[in-house]
Amino acid sequence: MTKNKILILVEGLTEEKFVKDIVYPYFQSKGLYCIPKIATTKMVKNGPNFKGGIVSYEKTKKDIMFLLEDTNAIVTTMIDYYGFSNLVPFRDSIKGNNCFERVKFTEVLFKKDINSDRFIPYLQLHEFEAMTFVSPKEIANTMVEISKEKQVFEIKSHFNSPEEINDNPETIPSRRLKNIFKSYQKTLHGPLITKRIGIEAIRKECKHFNDWLEKLEILKSE
Numbered sequence: 001m002t003k004n005k006i007l008i009l010v011e012g013l014t015e016e017k018f019v020k021d022i023v024y025p026y027f028q029s030k031g032l033y034c035i036p037k038i039a040t041t042k043m044v045k046n047g048p049n050f051k052g053g054i055v056s057y058e059k060t061k062k063d064i065m066f067l068l069e070d071t072n073a074i075v076t077t078m079i080d081y082y083g084f085s086n087l088v089p090f091r092d093s094i095k096g097n098n099c100f101e102r103v104k105f106t107e108v109l110f111k112k113d114i115n116s117d118r119f120i121p122y123l124q125l126h127e128f129e130a131m132t133f134v135s136p137k138e139i140a141n142t143m144v145e146i147s148k149e150k151q152v153f154e155i156k157s158h159f160n161s162p163e164e165i166n167d168n169p170e171t172i173p174s175r176r177l178k179n180i181f182k183s184y185q186k187t188l189h190g191p192l193i194t195k196r197i198g199i200e201a202i203r204k205e206c207k208h209f210n211d212w213l214e215k216l217e218i219l220k221s222e
Contacts (some may be wrong), residue, residue, distance in 0.1 A: 003118070003219055005073040006034045009063055011054055013038070014128050015078045017191040026199050030217060039063055039079075054079055057087045064114055074118050074219060076212075081106065081123035082167040089113075099125055099164060100208060122212040125163045129173035129186070132193040133162035134205045142193045143181040151180050163206045 006027070010016050019036035027034050039054055040063055054060055060079070067075045081103045085091055090109045096102035103123050110121040124130070132139055136152035155176055159165050165173050177184045194202065203210040 003072065003074045004032050005070075006032060006216060006219070007067045007070065007073045007075045008034055008036050008078055009060070009067060009075065010036045010038055010078045011080060011128075013187045014190050017187065018128065018194060019078065021191055021195050022199055027216065032216065032219065034216075036078075037063070037067060054084055054087065057084075057089060060084075060087075061114065064119065068114075068116055068118060071118075074120060074216075075116070076120040076216065077122050079123055080127050081125050084123060103208060120212075120215050122215075125208055126166060127172055127174055129177060129190050130162050130165050131202050131206055131209065132177070132190060132197070133165055133173065134202050135193075135197045138193055138196045139177070139181075142189060142196060143184065145181060148180055152177075161205055161207065163208055 008019055008023070010019060016036040016038055019034055024034050040059060060077075064075060064077070067073065085094060085102075085106055088094075088106065088110065090113065093109060094102055094106050096105050103125055107121040107123055110123070111119055114121070133152065133156045136149050136156055139152050140146045140149035155165065156162065165171075165176070169175070174184075174186055174190075177189075181189075199213075203213060
């Protein structure tokens, strides 16, 4: 099943920019081409569809099935687990002793439901901004408020990995950043920070993200 085109269903503009600016060039050097596709929130009969955000499992599945119509492509996702897991019809079947086990179990059920060998599900444990916490220094430098690096590091120090920062609406990564840096803008600063950190550094600290990239990398050799 050698395929070099990978269509990535992403949740919004932030993830789209991350794929275009960071994931695409990384995989291009390996002969793989990652193309982001923003999830559809509403289908419009006469006019452009609304894009961005995951509003239901049914719409997400429809987006995936549409992308799978391209038989020359692998289809994957970049969707937040904690919001998405409450929408899936198999949520009562999700098992695991920790967040990593639960997200992997959800991905297994997700793949089973889509039922395609060209579908590789990836659910981010929490929102995209969790990856920025790989480097409190780069966050502070990008926001041009270097003195606040310690505040960011203090948050990071309470978790085993950046991916575990976290599912409460008041303490999600973007809210934490906004509380420290009032000028923080999700679609601007998030992708910029991760680009400065670099994909290799993110892979080292974000195990589940790294596992996803490894599944994609192996496609070229299959």
